Amino acid sequence: xxxxxxxxxxxxxxxxDSETASLAIDAVAERAAAAIEGVPEETRGATDDATTQxxxxxxxxxxxxxxxxxxxxxxxxxxxxxPELLTEKVERYQTDHGLAPDLxxxxxxxxxxxxxxRAVDTGVDPTLAATTLMSTLTELRRDAVPVETLTDxxxxxxxxxxxxxELATEGVPDLLTALAAEPTLSAxxxxxxxxxxxxxxxxxxxxxxTVIERNSTQVTEEGMGAFSALMGECxxxxxxxxxxxxxxxxxxxxIQRRS
Numbered sequence: 001x002x003x004x005x006x007x008x009x010x011x012x013x014x015x016x017d018s019e020t021a022s023l024a025i026d027a028v029a030e031r032a033a034a035a036i037e038g039v040p041e042e043t044r045g046a047t048d049d050a051t052t053q054x055x056x057x058x059x060x061x062x063x064x065x066x067x068x069x070x071x072x073x074x075x076x077x078x079x080x081x082x083p084e085l086l087t088e089k090v091e092r093y094q095t096d097h098g099l100a101p102d103l104x105x106x107x108x109x110x111x112x113x114x115x116x117x118r119a120v121d122t123g124v125d126p127t128l129a130a131t132t133l134m135s136t137l138t139e140l141r142r143d144a145v146p147v148e149t150l151t152d153x154x155x156x157x158x159x160x161x162x163x164x165x166e167l168a169t170e171g172v173p174d175l176l177t178a179l180a181a182e183p184t185l186s187a188x189x190x191x192x193x194x195x196x197x198x199x200x201x202x203x204x205x206x207x208x209x210t211v212i213e214r215n216s217t218q219v220t221e222e223g224m225g226a227f228s229a230l231m232g233e234c235x236x237x238x239x240x241x242x243x244x245x246x247x248x249x250x251x252x253x254x255i256q257r258r259s
Contacts, residue, residue: 097126124159157187171196
């Protein structure tokens, strides 16, 4: 009644000295006008009655001032090495590591790219590393092998066993399967326990001769025509202990010797 306000009016009472009160009234009027345009940019706090109340305005550009305690630094772009683009990485994998285009692109764009480069830096064959990471692990996962339990160190150790001639390439899936089943084992321990040590040429020849003797009639009748069937049997006899190229060469020699 004192100010002549009606039922639809809101009244703000400001009690302070005349200068502060005048500034406060202007602020209230400004905020009321802003509310008509939309929700103002501000920080609000929750209240006990499930409403909110004004806390402070959101900081604007005026808050972005230079740090007064740190002198400005002008960077020299020539001292910064530009990052290698993924397309450039794909080309490098082909030229430097001899990867096929599709395999190079797969590993360059994969999250295990850094593991691949770590393996190659230790002297591991790039194709073996990339194929294992992109294909072998996928195949094992499809066979319900828990490959997610394999650590990077176990994979590197597996590659190093192959590089050192202590594990045949064909034995990699069996070793990774054993490691996935018991993640606490080292690659060397698992290989020894599973009997996956790399067989020498003498052991390979003995295994091949055993297979040929078992299939002597077929070898006599078909000669080199029996090669494909006997190759699979030889690899099974060796249980991944020898590389396929070595087994293939020895098998050819033994078949030709009996033909």
